[in-house]
Amino acid sequence: MQYYVLYILVEGRGNFPIDMLRYDNCVPITETDAGAITSRGKKRLRRVALRMYRGTAHSSATYMRWESFGWTVLTSAYTMGDLQRKVATMYAAETKRA
Numbered sequence: 001m002q003y004y005v006l007y008i009l010v011e012g013r014g015n016f017p018i019d020m021l022r023y024d025n026c027v028p029i030t031e032t033d034a035g036a037i038t039s040r041g042k043k044r045l046r047r048v049a050l051r052m053y054r055g056t057a058h059s060s061a062t063y064m065r066w067e068s069f070g071w072t073v074l075t076s077a078y079t080m081g082d083l084q085r086k087v088a089t090m091y092a093a094e095t096k097r098a
Contacts (some may be wrong), residue, residue, distance in 0.1 A: 006052040007083040008061045012071030014042050020069065024061055026050040029080070047074070049083065 007029070016037045020026065028034040029049040036046045052061060061073045074090065077083035 001055075004054045004057045004059075006054055006060065006076055006078060007080055008050050008052060008076045009047055009074045009083065009087060010050065010061075010066060010071050011045060011047045011074050012069070013045055014070060015040070016046075016048065017066070017069035017071060020062075020066060020071070021050075023065065024050075025053045049087075 008024075008026070016039075018037070027050065028037055029051050033048045033050065036048045039046060061076060063073050066073050075083070075086045077086055
């Protein structure tokens with residue numbers, strides 16, 4: 001079976017919606033991301049990078065389902081490099097605002 005990979009960055013507080021890993025067919029990209037999933041900080045905002053395996057080239061994350069759990073899909077990309085560039089741009093913009 002052929003599959004396509006999509007990289008996403010999600011953000012939220014409280015318990016990570018573990019079922020979304022199954023629903024969107026995702027895995028954490030790094031050990032740091034895996035640790036952020038299991039972290040129990042209710043108030044601390046966490047970001048988790050995920051690798052999604054999709055059956056079609058143009059399918060995306062289920063944004064509204066993530067939001068129903070109180071988590072937001074901040075960005076997505078078709079390559080890891082593109083995701084890293086988008087995240088770096090996001091952090092740079094946040095640093096300027098602070």
